[in-house]
Amino acid sequence: MKKHTILAVDDDRTNLQIVRDVLEKDYDLQLAISGEMALRFVSRRRPDLILMDLMMPGMDGKETMRRIRMENANQKIPFVFLTANQSPEEEAACLDMGASDFISKPIVPSVLERRISRIMELEDFHHDLEAKVEEKTRQYQELALESIFAIVNIIEAKDEITEGHSVRVAGYSMALAKAMGYDEQRVEEVYQTGLLHDVGKIGIPDLILKKEGKLTNEEYGEIKEHTSIGGHILAAIETMGYLADGAKYHHERYDGTGYPQGLKGDEIPEIGRIIAVADVFDALVSKRHYKEPMDTEAARNEIIRGSGTQFDPKIVEVFLKLMDDGTVDRIRSQSIRVREPEE
Ligand SMILES: [Fe+2]
Known part of the structure; x- marks a missing residue:
């Protein structure tokens, strides 16, 4: 020795x-x-x-x-x-x-x-x-992240067209949290929460999720349920109590017209307001069953248009900065495929 x-x-x-x-x-x-x-x-x-x-x-x-x-x-x-x-x-x-x-x-x-x-x-x-404590902590964190990615694979296996969505939303959300001054631990929590924001889609029938035409009111009502279902699923992970809010509140709107609760402004937990911007941006620039991808500039204008009504203006402001300094592009191009594409 x-x-x-x-x-x-x-x-x-x-x-x-x-x-x-x-x-x-x-x-x-x-x-x-x-x-x-x-x-x-x-x-x-x-x-x-x-x-x-x-x-x-x-x-x-x-x-x-x-x-x-x-x-x-x-x-x-x-x-x-x-x-x-x-x-x-x-x-x-x-x-x-x-x-x-x-x-x-x-x-x-x-x-x-x-x-x-x-x-x-x-x-x-x-x-x-x-x-030893350090090693155990590292193992525990790794296990947590691996479990989260296993769930992400389940979400994305439901609908191949949204492949990579969870990882990109998590990436944008994490960048927002960092730019908003969150500490390292909270930034990591935001990342994990972003990964699981759509977990409730597990409970929505494929026919509705993958429908190409317009949804009936009833079908739209069912889609909306993914927020509450997600919140419910994640509430079971008590040691990571922060996870549920992202799933539950990412479709609330700043003006109070969102779902599931119709919360307004700061009543919406900040994580919900963060993921809302990240989620919509990614949906806009991606292909969906019902639409073609939008180009970045048009998506940027959409986000600006939603500032103060759909989105928290403070968060929009930060997101625009992240678009301007190239962070958003970088995350978009780096986002890894969590599931191999079918041949
Ligand atoms: Fe969603």
Whole structure:
């Protein structure tokens, strides 16, 4: 196993000599005789532990620790202070700053050896645990996304003409969320929600979904049901409670004339207003059973025409920017096929 690197900092060379005698055989031991020297060392290489004299001329131990920890990557380095009859208040202050332990001077070699090895064991255990949690989290996220894509395949298998629709809508929605300042986690949630916005179509008869002529009122009524059905299906995934809103609200209109609830303006959850723009844009520029694709410029005008009536004007504004800077085109051309086309 690779030896841990320990940086020992003390202005007293006799102390450093004792530290060296005790620790050199088990660790990659580095020595510094001042805070400044310690800072220079850490800027080149990150030790696994810093053993530091509290009282040093010039930059003292506390100040050196503060400066080292200013760097984000250094915040987890454990510090152990060497103290010579410091007050309990002083020790408490150091602990508050995040010191792991104290070793009092004069240094007792057997104590030094045991304390350091105990701390290093704990550190290893901690790193191990962190790595395991990270790995599990990654696996969990992967499983979630794979499951979502499996459902997307089911949605798209219902109707080959809408192939790629879910992925593109998810892509536009994600770009909107990013541009609107959502944090990374929420952006990912918006992406997943976009992927599943049409899941309710699973519950709509193929004859209606694929009908080429005009729909009767009754048939249109049935199509509208895909929002509530989708909301209902996704409500079952309780650990991803955010998913249902996209399916449920992506056909609400800003002026309150949409479905299923006829919500108006900000009453419509923002995810619904985001997906509405992404969904309509993609439908306009794609072929459907009942229409040929529209060119991008005409689709852009349609989106502008719907601003304030069908769509949230703030979101339209962001979408137009994404069209102008090429983001929309890029997503459109990159959208992967989730199902192989039939020969
Ligand atoms: Fe829909």
